[in-house]
Amino acid sequence: MNSVLITNLIWVLAVVVDLAIRIAAVIIIPRERKPSAAMAWLLAVFLIPYVGVIFFLLLGSSKLPRKRREKQSEINALIATGSAHLRTVSDQTDWPPWLSSVAVLNQNLGAVPMVAGNAAHLIADYDQSIAEMADEINTATAFVHVEFYIVSFDATTKGFFAALEAAVARGVIVRLLLDHVASVRTSGHKETLAELQRIGVRWSYMLPVQPLRGKYQRPDLRNHRKLVVVDGRVAFMGSQNLIDRSYNSPKNIKRGLKWQELMTRVTGPVVSGINVIFLSDWFSETDELIRNEHVPAEQVSPTGSDDALDCQVVPSGPGFEGENNLRLFLSLLHSAQKRAIITSPYFVPDEAMMYAITSACQRGLDVQLFVSEIGDQGPVFHAQRSYYAELLRAGVRIFMYPPPFILHAKHLSIDDSVAVIGSSNMDIRSFSLDLEISLLVHGASFVAQMRQTEAGYRAISRELTLEQWSKQPLRSTVLDGLARLTSGLQ
Numbered sequence: 510m511n512s513v514l515i516t517n518l519i520w521v522l523a524v525v526v527d528l529a530i531r532i533a534a535v536i537i538i539p540r541e542r543k544p545s546a547a548m549a550w551l552l553a554v555f556l557i558p559y560v561g562v563i564f565f566l567l568l569g570s571s572k573l574p575r576k577r578r579e580k581q582s583e584i585n586a587l588i589a590t591g592s593a594h595l596r597t598v599s600d601q602t603d604w605p606p607w608l609s610s611v612a613v614l615n616q617n618l619g620a621v622p623m624v625a626g627n628a629a630h631l632i633a634d635y636d637q638s639i640a641e642m643a644d645e646i647n648t649a650t651a652f653v654h655v656e657f658y659i660v661s662f663d664a665t666t667k668g669f670f671a672a673l674e675a676a677v678a679r680g681v682i683v684r685l686l687l688d689h690v691a692s693v694r695t696s697g698h699k700e701t702l703a704e705l706q707r708i709g710v711r712w713s714y715m716l717p718v719q720p721l722r723g724k725y726q727r728p729d730l731r732n733h734r735k736l737v738v739v740d741g742r743v744a745f746m747g748s749q750n751l752i753d754r755s756y757n758s759p760k761n762i763k764r765g766l767k768w769q770e771l772m773t774r775v776t777g778p779v780v781s782g783i784n785v786i787f788l789s790d791w792f793s794e795t796d797e798l799i800r801n802e803h804v805p806a807e808q809v810s811p812t813g814s815d816d817a818l819d820c821q822v823v824p825s826g827p828g829f830e831g832e833n834n835l836r837l838f839l840s841l842l843h844s845a846q847k848r849a850i851i852t853s854p855y856f857v858p859d860e861a862m863m864y865a866i867t868s869a870c871q872r873g874l875d876v877q878l879f880v881s882e883i884g885d886q887g888p889v890f891h892a893q894r895s896y897y898a899e900l901l902r903a904g905v906r907i908f909m910y911p912p913p914f915i916l917h918a919k920h921l922s923i924d925d926s927v928a929v930i931g932s933s934n935m936d937i938r939s940f941s942l943d944l945e946i947s948l949l950v951h952g953a954s955f956v957a958q959m960r961q962t963e964a965g966y967r968a969i970s971r972e973l974t975l976e977q978w979s980k981q982p983l984r985s986t987v988l989d990g991l992a993r994l995t996s997g998l999q
Contacts, residue, residue: 580792580793583792584789584793605924614837615823615833615837619822619825621823624778625778626777626811627775627778627819628776628818629818631773631955633770633771633965635665635754635767635769638747639669642672643672646672646675646737650681651682651802653681653684653737656736658732658733659687659695660687660692660751660752661697661750661752662704663752665753677709682802683709684787684802685710686712686714686791687714688716695757696758715790716730729938730827730943731942732943735749738784741781744776744779744780745773745774746931746946746948747918749772764913767915769918771920775948777810779948783946785803785822789824816953825944825946834933835859835940838929841923841927848923849875849921850875851876851878851921855889856936857893857993863896866903866905867899867903867905878905878908879967882909882970882971887992888992889936891989891991891992895989897978898979901978902975910966911970918962919931919932919935926952928950929949930947930950931947931948933946
């Protein structure tokens, strides 16, 4: 065959394939996908057709595999069953008028009701939170449940692991869940697993990416939850992972980076709900349905204090139909009457979140945002910066937490009596791709603690002004814009 003809046929075939890819992308990609995400994927496919298609096939679906979705339906039923005996709040006379509907929303989404009679205190000191968790584990008599995005056996966590070992030696059942991808890529992971094996902890990876073992899903779907439950009577949850505050990363150590976290210690009937989330994740990963390590809420003594808190656990992730955490944050921002103070290390909001925040400013509310002045993840950091000008123009006060610290705490306070703390960032990843856990709290005493924490942030942070931000170099503005375009890829 004539070589010119062959060349022409190859070119015609390439054009036809390219056109077919583009037509298929326009038909397939927008289905059941947010416009921003669809536009980002279409842009990738149109600019780099073959590479874009490969990435879309790998990362384009935020759904868990079919078998895991079927199991998730069982898990959601487990959460509902495990929460069926939770005592609902009996006295709502001191609630803001809008809070009842928010609690109903959360229960419809995550199956866990609001419960009364709880106590909680915040722990902002990194080492202290690990020490308090270890102290509680040292009192365990029945079971200890540990779940973290990242787990590492190092100098900082040595006391925690020692408490686990002592608990196992006493005959206490200790179970531990750790995210596969996040922990495997952490320095010293093999030593961590060896230590867990040595001391007799029952452990499992979460969302493992092990295709040769038949375990595979979109590789960036992660379980981002952080929690500890001891005997069903006390729990810890928040933003902190079980690792040194440098994350033992040579890059972080070279830069002198240190993570600043916020955890909360919780007692009361709501601990039962937090425990149910662990048990459901354990079942999801091991197929083991544990019933004798569930303590019903009515068996957990409520606090008799006048400052008793109403609390509600809100699980979220790709196994739920709705973006539970996003809906929670939106409902609170739209309901706020005085102020909304947001702390998030990775702040990449979608359109609905931006409208809620800027509308709160336009309604005359005091809206503040705490973020880190420096970042540890370049693309996310630049995408986050792309929103600053719009937020500042709307009237949001932005406070930059100083280096070498990464402000990794994740919380939201509304008016004077409502707050949320947990593992969820205010970004598209936490809303759609990561399994998260949030705790909605009603109680002026708890919000007062959070106000003290926020005041501490404010005292050492630099407030960003629109005038300062307008002097950003063009190079930074271009990088920020490009990162924002790709932030919708989900």
